[in-house]
Amino acid sequence: MAMEMQHNWVDVTDTFRTSxxxxxxxxxxxxxxxxxxxxxxxxxxxxxxxxxxxxxHQSHLVMGFDKSINAGKLKKRNVxxxxxxxxxxxxxxxxxxxxxGHSLAQTLFTNLYLHKVHDVDDRQVKAFSIAMLKxxxxxxxxxxxxxxxxxxxxQPLTYGFKMAADISEVRTIGMVKEIxxxxxxxxxxxxxxxxENRDAQTTAQHSEASALYTRLKFxxxxxxxxxxxxxREDITSTVGDVKKYLNQCKELLQSMLTSVDxxxxxxxxQDTSSTVTYPTVMGFEPLVNxxxxxxxxxxxxxxxxxxxxxxxxxxxxxRVEHVCNVVGCSGFHGVLDFMRDFSNRxxxxxxxxxxxxxxxxxxxxxxxxxxxxxxxxxxxxNFICPPALMPKSSLxxxxxxxxxxxxxxxxxxxxxxxxxxxxGNNRARQRDKLAHVLDExxxxxxxxxxxxxxxxxxxIKSEPQRQHxxxxxxxxxxxxxxxxxxxxxxxxxxxxxxxxxYHYIYWYLYEILYGWLxxxxxxxxxxxxxxxxxxxxxxxxRNKKAKxxxxxxxxxxxxxxxxxxxxxxxxxxxxxxxxxxxxxxKKPMFExxxxxxxxxxxxxxxxxxxxxxxxxxxxxxxxxKVAKTNFVVMKLLASGHKGDSKEPPEFLFTPHKAFPIIRxx
Amino acid sequence: MTSSTCKSLQNAxxxxxxxxxxxTVLESFLNKTMKIKMSDGRSLIGSFLCTxxxxxxxxxxxxxYIHPPEMEPKEEPRTLGLAMIPGxxxxxxxxxxxxxxxxxxx
Numbered sequence: 001m002a003m004e005m006q007h008n009w010v011d012v013t014d015t016f017r018t019s020x021x022x023x024x025x026x027x028x029x030x031x032x033x034x035x036x037x038x039x040x041x042x043x044x045x046x047x048x049x050x051x052x053x054x055x056x057h058q059s060h061l062v063m064g065f066d067k068s069i070n071a072g073k074l075k076k077r078n079v080x081x082x083x084x085x086x087x088x089x090x091x092x093x094x095x096x097x098x099x100x101g102h103s104l105a106q107t108l109f110t111n112l113y114l115h116k117v118h119d120v121d122d123r124q125v126k127a128f129s130i131a132m133l134k135x136x137x138x139x140x141x142x143x144x145x146x147x148x149x150x151x152x153x154x155q156p157l158t159y160g161f162k163m164a165a166d167i168s169e170v171r172t173i174g175m176v177k178e179i180x181x182x183x184x185x186x187x188x189x190x191x192x193x194x195x196e197n198r199d200a201q202t203t204a205q206h207s208e209a210s211a212l213y214t215r216l217k218f219x220x221x222x223x224x225x226x227x228x229x230x231x232r233e234d235i236t237s238t239v240g241d242v243k244k245y246l247n248q249c250k251e252l253l254q255s256m257l258t259s260v261d262x263x264x265x266x267x268x269x270q271d272t273s274s275t276v277t278y279p280t281v282m283g284f285e286p287l288v289n290x291x292x293x294x295x296x297x298x299x300x301x302x303x304x305x306x307x308x309x310x311x312x313x314x315x316x317x318x319r320v321e322h323v324c325n326v327v328g329c330s331g332f333h334g335v336l337d338f339m340r341d342f343s344n345r346x347x348x349x350x351x352x353x354x355x356x357x358x359x360x361x362x363x364x365x366x367x368x369x370x371x372x373x374x375x376x377x378x379x380x381x382n383f384i385c386p387p388a389l390m391p392k393s394s395l396x397x398x399x400x401x402x403x404x405x406x407x408x409x410x411x412x413x414x415x416x417x418x419x420x421x422x423x424g425n426n427r428a429r430q431r432d433k434l435a436h437v438l439d440e441x442x443x444x445x446x447x448x449x450x451x452x453x454x455x456x457x458x459x460i461k462s463e464p465q466r467q468h469x470x471x472x473x474x475x476x477x478x479x480x481x482x483x484x485x486x487x488x489x490x491x492x493x494x495x496x497x498x499x500x501x502y503h504y505i506y507w508y509l510y511e512i513l514y515g516w517l518x519x520x521x522x523x524x525x526x527x528x529x530x531x532x533x534x535x536x537x538x539x540x541x542r543n544k545k546a547k548x549x550x551x552x553x554x555x556x557x558x559x560x561x562x563x564x565x566x567x568x569x570x571x572x573x574x575x576x577x578x579x580x581x582x583x584x585x586k587k588p589m590f591e592x593x594x595x596x597x598x599x600x601x602x603x604x605x606x607x608x609x610x611x612x613x614x615x616x617x618x619x620x621x622x623x624x625k626v627a628k629t630n631f632v633v634m635k636l637l638a639s640g641h642k643g644d645s646k647e648p649p650e651f652l653f654t655p656h657k658a659f660p661i662i663r664x665x
Numbered sequence: 666m667t668s669s670t671c672k673s674l675q676n677a678x679x680x681x682x683x684x685x686x687x688x689t690v691l692e693s694f695l696n697k698t699m700k701i702k703m704s705d706g707r708s709l710i711g712s713f714l715c716t717x718x719x720x721x722x723x724x725x726x727x728x729x730y731i732h733p734p735e736m737e738p739k740e741e742p743r744t745l746g747l748a749m750i751p752g753x754x755x756x757x758x759x760x761x762x763x764x765x766x767x768x769x770x771x
Contacts (some may be wrong), residue, residue: 007710009700009759016758017696019687020720029691030715034723039715040725042749045703054705291731291743 004617025403050292059412062287065115074112074283075243077121081208084124086263086281087113088215089256091132097301099139099316099350105289106301108136113283117164121291124183124212128174130164131219134172137163138226139350148424159292169227176220184214203357211259217250219246229320229354232361234368236327239358253314261305278303291440319351326358327367332379335647337360340486343430352424359420364413373409376416380409383478384524385531386471388455394462395455408451408472415440419479431490434483435605440608441480448472467535471527480609485509487605497602500587503580504599508615508625514566516612521555523563528554532631539565574631581628629661690714698761699724704754708734711748715739720752 023029028036042051073346079087091111098107113120113129120126140156143149164172190206191200199204219258228238235242266279278286286301305310321340329335342355361368366375381389388405395401415437424539449470454467470477480550488505491497497505579585599617606614650663699713701722711724728742 007698007700008762011757012694013757015690016716017720019691020716020718020752022687023691023716023718025718028715028717029688029695031695034714034725038747038748039723042747043745045709045750046705046754047750178703226731 052290062290064285065112065119066283068112075122076119079122079125079351081212082262082264083282084128084206085211085215085259086265086518087111087125087283088128088212088219089260089306089309090281090284090303091128092313093304093306094161095132095136096309096312097303098136098155099348101153101155101316101349102301102302103157103159103293104136104161105159105292106286107303108132109159109161110280110284110286110291112285112288115161117162120432124179124216127172127179128216128219128514130167131172133162133164134167134169135219135223135226136231137165138223142226142230142357143349143353146356146424148352148356148421149349150426150429150645153426155424159289164345169223169660173224175219176216176223180216180220183209183216187213189653207259208262211256211262214252214255214259218249218256221249221252225249225320229357232368235361236367239324239327243321243324245622246317246324250314250317253310253317257307257310260310260401263306312461314346315346316350320354323351323355323358326355326452331382332375333383336420336423339420343423356421356424360417364417372413372417376412377405377409380472380475383475384471384527386455386527387459387466387468387531388471390531393466394469395457395459398458400458401455404451404454406448411446411447412476415444416479428494431487431494434487434490437481438480438487439606439608441476441483444477445473445480448476448581449587470523474523474527477612478517478524481520481612484606484609484612485513486514487519491602500580501598501602502602503573504624505602506569506576508603510566510569510573512612512615514562514569517562518559519558525553525555525559574660577624577628577631581631592620626661633662691720694760700759700761701750702733702756703750704756707731708744708749709750710734710742711745714747720755721749722752722755722758723749747754 023637030039045051046054048054063071063073065074069076075083091108091114094107094111098104108114111132112131113125114133115127117126117133120129138434140158143154167175186209187206190202190205192203201570225242228235228242228245264281266281268279274414280286298622326335327340329338339355339359343352360366360372364372366372377389380386387393388401390396418433418437418440422430422437423434451469452471459466459468488509505644576585580587596617603614652663654662694713696712696714699711699722701709701724703709708730709724709727710730711727713722714725715723725747727745727748729745730740730742732740734740734742
């Protein structure tokens, strides 16, 4: 600071104290703009739970890099192999803890060597530290660029630490490789030879050198892999190499797991009272960055154990390897399904980010080569074969068509990109974001309907036998319904519903959503088949051999799956309704709870969508009444009640216009 | 207004003003910059916002110094924001007296 405040301090301790004692109990001295409400948000000093700065003074002196070197607590050179093994393993433990959502200050930067890599004389420590900083930097970039994380997933803040930006990737790889070669020489020279008895020291040296060698090689390969994934260009061709490296990493991890014990173990300190500090090996100081943390509650960071770390890394490699398969997916829908499926599995913020970056490494460009708008056009074409997008149509050459379709596709890019991106967020956030994207999709649906209507009018003028009704509309609708279904299903996964609500959730799925999904898929099915027939018709006269193989109902499988889910939901709904009738399902006291409020809240986000129209609570109630009554009547009939009556049943249409209550007399 | 009521009113006012003289002192401190030394050796500098009978004190825009702020070399303070210091942890209180002829910023 260039300008410094000059204070003119006057000691008022005694005046202050005596003045305070004059105050009555509960009386406050304060400005009119400062009240109890503001006072609530003050942090309390000297409270171990709130005062992060207090911990710096506890029990031992916290020393940074330079101080630790001067005090002889940190070695600048001649770091022994077991020490280095421990440093590497613990640094990876910090890395994993960071990836699980903790701050860099409390994880990786508790490693003092990472603070000043250029001041380290030990070549091995230096090379490893630089590589580590680079790895952290790349990871940070991948996750930040994908931006599918929230504060609970990932902390990108670097607290002003230097990330070795002055050293190039090639140089870093070279440095690690050099050390690797040196150590490999030790491994070779200490290897057991035939007819020669090694002494215990050589044997130990051999296993230590081997352990170190695998760790350094792993670090190098990890760095190369991540650097390969962090390209802003089409990497579909290099995915094979990435996978190869990942597999090598996994093999090395297995070997590292067997040599975990060779590193120095942390010495337990006498001080066991503190919850924030923990025993470490040379090179680490858990509290060194305590003052960099925000003045909120200190968060306790539990660093993963070395074994856990290696197991985690192994799983991480498998996840990233799986994610690479996205390049084999066909079309936008294939990719969306892949991403949805991956988000369903055990995933992490890194693998989800890598997936996003693989598919769209540059803004709005799929695999960095095709604009997303092109991909969407292709997708709509494959989905329902709209005449406007197909060759051999009078529409294809009309400039008005192009104008309208282009405008629609441009409007579609935003919500469809959002659909992809949502799959990268954690499950709880996904639900939130699905509700938002529904608004946008609803607007898009209106636009789609308008475009369809316009194109239809244009088409029937020249080709009256064909139609362009609800083509784009169906495509958007299909996604709207899928989003709605996902929204409701996520509610189960996140345990948001209480059992007495299950019946109307399943009812909505069964009666409305899956029903609509099946109908929209059947529609697309019909359109595709119709188009094939049209093409076949055109080609008939000219070339019989060129006849394409006819598509056989492209959505048959999807429709069957939707039907299965529909029946499953239906079955559950009926079972739950049955339980309620039997009085076996506890309901909350109605003074404190309104079923209508709950219902409207559960389906609130659907209100913005026109098709399918939201089903209001009253209608749902009416239908439920019908279903319940009929259920009882049928049960009675089944048990032989009034079996001798020949009177025809009565149908009452009072509760609902289409679904009557059956009455038998 | 009768003279008697006038007198009693004057008495009441005097009584009140005597009672609150010390309070006036405290109120004159409000929004001024204060330096608090805490029982663990840390110092806090911020503007005085609120206090009560037990001398619990709230500072706004508070900066935390591990060593006394006058000590060389100057340390970079940590920003705390709004902080409450319990009365029994206060070792000393200093007020930043600003005089007219002395410029505050050098």
